[in-house]
Structure formats: structure tokens, C-alpha cells
Amino acid sequence: MNSQPPDPPPAEPVRRTGGRSARVCAAVHRAVTELIAEGGADQLSIPAVATRAGVNPTSVYRRWGDLNGLLADVTATRLAPEDPPPDTGSLRTDLLQWAERTRAAITTPEVQALLRHAVGQSATCPGPTPRMAAREQQLATILTRAAERGEPSPTLGQGLDHLLAPLYFRVILNLGPIEPADARRLVDDLLRHHTGTCNSTA
Template identity: 45%
Template structure:
């Protein structure tokens, strides 16, 4: 979803903020479109017209939360940069809040565009790390290889086998990827 401007942006921000606040105060189970709309100062029809239902709204809120706010750290080498990025990605996504946002991004998104945006966020971050490595003259895998060998296993484990998800696991995935010819 392209970030809107003007009134539309203000409505989106107030509805997103209301959804986040109410979820923190009341829990996810108590959320309703009328509650979110009242907190945001809009009518329920505004929420329904823009998002369709509560799950699509929560999916949109999740995508905005999952959007990285900073570029990956530049630590001077591909191994250090990609390792630090993988650790941070795993830490954020494997947290209870991260898992809830992943679930919401996927559930309220019948056409898959929100999942695609989340995937693009990770790919963009990886592209930054790989471009820096290339500028330093380091050999680097392509972004799809990193997604397949670092991001995909982490996401699978986060969603289906959430044990042993720590920095060592993230670093091992990076080491394995960098060892590939």
C-alpha cells in the first residue's frame, strides 16, 4: 500500500495508533472496528471502507510495524554486517510481538500483498548489506540466496519450530551461506 498524503495519511495514522493503543490496553480479542474508530475519531464506515474488516486493518498495522526504520549497521565486512542484520531480524521476528505481527500481516491479507511487502523489506535490507560488500570488493552471494538460506529457515522456525532461536542460530545460517561457492 502506497503511503497516502494529506487527510488520508492523518486518518491512517490515527486509526493505526488507535488499533495499537487499544490492543495494548484491552488485548487483541477485545478489539472491534467501532472501538478503533471511536478512539481514532472517525466513523466505523471509514474503517470498513478503507480496510474492509478488522483483520485487514490489523494486517496493515503489522506491515507498518515490520517496516525497518533504519539501514542495517555498517560494521566493515559482509560477515559482520550480515551476521548483525540476521541476529536483529531473528530477535525482532521471533519475539512474541514479532510473531503476532507476522500472523496479522499474513491473516488479513487475502491477495498476499502485505506478505510481499514484508518480504520486500527484508530483501531491501539485504540488498543494502550486499551492495556495501560489493563496494568494498568482497565476494557476496545474491539476495535470493540470502533469503533462501538465512531468512527462509528463520521464518520457518519462528512459525513452526520456535526452539533454539538465538544469535548463534542466526550466525550459523550466515556462515553456511557465506561458505557456499
Template identity: 55%
Template sequence: MALPEQKAAARRPGGRSARVLAAVQRAAEELICERGADKVSIPAIAARAGVNPTSVYRRWGDVHQLLTSVAEARLTPDTMPPDTGSLREDLEEWAELLLAHIGAPEGAASLRTVVNDVADGEVRDRCLRRRADQVDLILEHARSRGEDVPTTERVMDHVLAPLHFRVLFGVGDTDGAYARALVGELLS
């Protein structure tokens, strides 16, 4: 016979904390997209998420901490970069995934939140480090296959930076073909 705790765990994968965290993150992202980060408050986020504001204050302290936490989570997903067997294909797939991620309204809003928050360089630095770690892994795979590889810095400067710039400033024609072209220019 299952204990009540086991039944609850079976009904709630990840538990209540995971559901509250996901609801708060989703609510914050939606409100940032609708209103802009400067017009978002913890009571508004809590109401949208269907949780008590005290729960949100207890976990994050203030709206600044909450918004940077949400932005960092959005910008540093725990996904493994592709390993297709070819550096060009790995970088093309990675660039397209990156663009899809940051180009979505929530991703672009998160990117603006981190960039605008110059006071918290730690969040920005962690986001950049996670992207550099993904590039390092792609390059290590290619190196182990005997391919010539550029430096991580060159990939960041020639692929990641232009994509972020174009998303931040809303430059049109920033699509998968553009992302692949950046990789082609890098490797030519």
C-alpha cells in the same frame, strides 16, 4: 503569536491521525497476541484503542484489511540495514535485528497473520520484497568494498527462511547465536 493550529501541532507531533493510527495498531497487535487473529474484531480493537469503531471502519473497511495492514507495518519496518564495513558483521547484525523483530510476540503474530492470509499474496509479496531490498543493500555495500557476496536468494534461503520457520513453529534455541551461526554457514 502562534496560531491555534500551530499550538495544536506543537502539542501533538504527527497529529491526531498519527496517534489514532498508532493506538489502533498497538491495540490490534495486543489483541492478536492475546486472542489470535481469528478472534479479533473491529469493535474490540476500537475499544482497546479508545477510538470510535466508525473511525476504524472508515480507514480500513473491515477487520481483514486492518489485520493485514497492521501485520505488514510490523513486518516491513523502515529501518536501514547495518553498514559495519564487513559483510559478515552486516549480515549478523541484520539477522539478529530481524529475529528480535519477528520473534517478539507482536512480530510472530504478524508473521502468522500474513502467512495464514494466502488470499492476499500482495501483502506477503511486499513483505518479502522489503526484506530482499534490505539484503540487496547489504550486499551492495559489501560489493562496493570489494568483498565476495552471495546472491540475494541465497541469503533469503539460508538466513531469512530458517528464522521465519523457527519463529512460526516456535522452535526453541532460536536466538542471536543461532542467527549468527546461519550467517557463518552461508559465508563458509
């Protein structure tokens, strides 16, 4: 009879987070945004991105498949809201802060180029994109909170049509710069026409 204790179970493999994979991803994303800002999405290629990022093109193909897959990932990452929706206790203040964050996020040269490319790809990718879905969810949260506080609130559809869509529309069609005052005006127009309330002194 063997009195030796049983061998311990094999150790679980150590899963590394970050590391080289994260560095490669960050370098590739940075290369895409730099190249797009310089020449637009139409001038991009996997070899050009790989050269700028200092990685092997094979690594880019293996991770993202093709240029469209890479651009979709970069766009979703760059446009994903980094902060939770504002919760100041006032619908107008929440909308003002949210609209300004959105305006600032989508008016950089690289994001404008990414958005225009995404529109060109939308015919083969029906339905809401993750980047728009995230903004829509934030707006829905703001409006729901206001309604729960008893504030007169527009519907989500009204918010999309009269606030979010105009911001994106002007960027995508290159209709000129969008200033902070433009975002404030859109918020006040939304509240004035769909709730009958607007305090433009803030």
C-alpha cells in the same frame, strides 16, 4: 475606474499533520498488537479493537475497510525495518547485525501472531508482501556493497534461502525460540557454504 488593489488570492488550506488522525491510528495499532499478544489474530474483531483503542468502530471501518485491511497495515508497520542496513565495511559484520535486528523484530509475541495470520492470507494475496520486500531490499543492499568492495559474496537468492527464510520459517511454524546464537550460526553457514569464508571469532 477602480483604483483599489486586487483582492489577495485565497489562502491555501492549512494541512495538519499528525493530530487526531495520527492519535487514532496509533491507538488502534496498539490495540491490535495487545489483543493479538493476548489471544492471537483469530480472536480479533473490529469492535474489540475499537473498544480497546477507545474509538468508534465506524472510524476503524472507514479507515481500514475490514479486519484484514487493518491487520495488513499493522503487520507492514510493525515489520518495516526502522534503521538502514548496517554498513560496517565487513560483510560478515553487516550480516550479523542485520540478522540480529531481524531476529529481534520478528520474535515478539504480537509479531509472531501477525506473521502467522499473514501466511494464512497469502493465498489470496500472491507475490512478495511489503514487509518481506523491505527485508529483501536491505539484504540486497548489504550483499551489493560487499561485492563492490571486492568481498566474496553469496547471491541474493542464497541469502534469502539460507538466512532470511529460516528465520521466518521457524517463527511462523513455532519451531521453538530463536536465540542470537541461531542468527549467528545462519550467517556463518551462509558465508561458509557460499563464499568459502567464515570468521567465527567475532
